[in-house]
Amino acid sequence: MYRRNSLLLVCLAFLAPVLACTTDDDCSLNGICKNNTTTTTTTTICHCDPGWTGPDCGRLDLAPATRWTGYNHTNYTDPAYYGVHGNSSWGGRIVQDRDDLKLFHLLVDQFSHGCGLGGWRPTSFIARAESRNGPQGPYEWVQNVTSSFRHNADVLWSPADGKYLLWAIGATVDDPKTCKSIPGTQSKAKLRFPNNISVSAAPSIRGPWAPFHVAVNGTNPAPWLLGSPDGKTSQIALAVEDFKIFTAPRWSGAFTRVGEDVAWNTTDYSPSWTEDPFLWRDKRGNWHALAHWMIDIVEKDGAKYPRVGAHMFSRQLEGGWAFKVQEAFSSTVEFTDGAAETFNRRERAKIFFGEDMTPLYLVSGVQAKGAKSSFTLVQPIGERWREYEKNLGF
Template identity: 25%
Template structure:
């Protein structure tokens, strides 16, 4: 029996044994061969049935109340059949911001908008980005031919900035993200970087880090992937941060309600009292379900409300008319530790989008997403991002304004046109956006799938 990556190739061994049986006429030997073959098949079946077992080192969920005692976390509960909205509790709403100004500005007489910090434009629907440099946040790493793809950052009490980013192992490009991505920790004296990678926080496969501060002061790093150290694309297929040879992309597996999601496409988290760690990993919090309109769950973003309720937003992918459709889904929990349940089996809004980032300011909600429509992919220099806003976190309005694009203005007055700009994440200070973190690809992936992470300051 040969076992690797949850695959048992027992039929090859069986064929070899049968050849031996035909060569030897002794009944005892034949009986022994058949007995060994049967035992092998049974062992193969046992290993196959255990392929969904949790990865060693990850704490399986238990009950929600135990997280307060630093014990195990709760498992995912059943989906909500009717999409019942949770009791969100009282929030301090910004009464003077209005939908006309995308909830990012105050409405003035004559239909004018007075934009809040970080926003600009006639209706306050555009991020007020400061012209910067064409350098990525990881200067040395990018020059060395390493692909990174988005990050989440926070400032420690000491003043040092910590950034958690997705990095591709084996010198591969972003096309290998679903097997070769790992999460690294980097530091810098300033939010703009450059950041120095200090360690690998979670080995491959792990992706899409999203850092949240819990009400008790703990740091929660939501992510996807088991982080079991298995990477599907070897170094021979990659060079200088790009994928140079064809490879087979791994796929997720749906499971029936009540089962633990298998594979790597589930949402987990790591918890620490300080940004330096140590980090305790928990999961899965949310995985694929049979009957749901989902083929993949990635890119978590969590908003924790004043009453403790947590809203978990994520990218959901499904096939429709032979095309991949990307939407935003939402799950809810009474506590950020879970258990989480889906509020609906349909997307949060109709617009095609992925990579959600959600934050609250003054009791209202904002969301940045990557525009995954045909316009967003065909003309990213104009339509890379989308902005949505909400007063309750459940009912969203997608703004017609484009908050950011793949066209980056430099301090010297020139413009750089990138092929892709995805994975938006903000550095939010006192409820106001201070910097935009995005994943950048300079060339179309059909030519070179190298990527890097950029931090651009906001006014």
């Protein structure tokens, strides 16, 4: 793999809208910088790829979401539950069934026994839900994939291995008897809930899943297969907390750190403080990531909204990553009923792509203001999702 030891390109100034561009980097690698000719002038501006918008193509072009789609079961009740927050969840990854193209799976972080988001440790486990209504859902629970404690679920299909690869943090523990949160600073918590990223594999999205084994020490796994979308390779990249990047010859192999420390995550409580990356490679071979941006925690005395999403990009996996201190998406969601809601929290963003790597849906965990429950929201991106669903017969 090609490496370079260039300095990171980090743009840490708020950008005013600018129409002119010089290279595709000025378009966040989400578009093409090319001439725009009028009757009197010729200028170079960004022509954004579908799904992206803004003068520098740095913002997701989100369409209105439909209420009670995604995975929203916060109204579920069970007399055996000792919590009152239904089947709360916190984001996941959409997977189209390989045999039945009208069936969609969602691997999702769910909290057991009616516990809310505050009890994510120790109650989080990974569930699988299904939708026959299209990628937006609604999704219905069909299977517990793991027991507690597993969190940060992400899943990929590896054609070279013929397996689904399931990534998570956590370890198997006794079934939680309370919704009480266990702070990660406690010494006992560090022993029972270590910060490690583990991976499992299965021939089917339904399992059976092999035992998890530890891949790297860290949290917030963001895996992506190396090579072209059509090429079969077992090589894999893995971004983790603080945007450290690792690669391995295959999912079960030894992971090696590549590249440099990124400049924007050197300290917490800075204007560029991020976590929970989601990594992908676009149709041109460029690399991108979304992350939970914690700017309002810094600037608004601990507030967790509305600016929540950051976008980073690079021509090489190993270095040259650019970070613009600007919003890629917010916690304000417009709905098809004409209303808009600003959520208290919106995190764990992941994108479902079309075959040409056009972003079609944004999946994220959301929590309303004043609520302790949470759910997984699926929001369409741009306009291409309409054609995608129409071609599937929805």
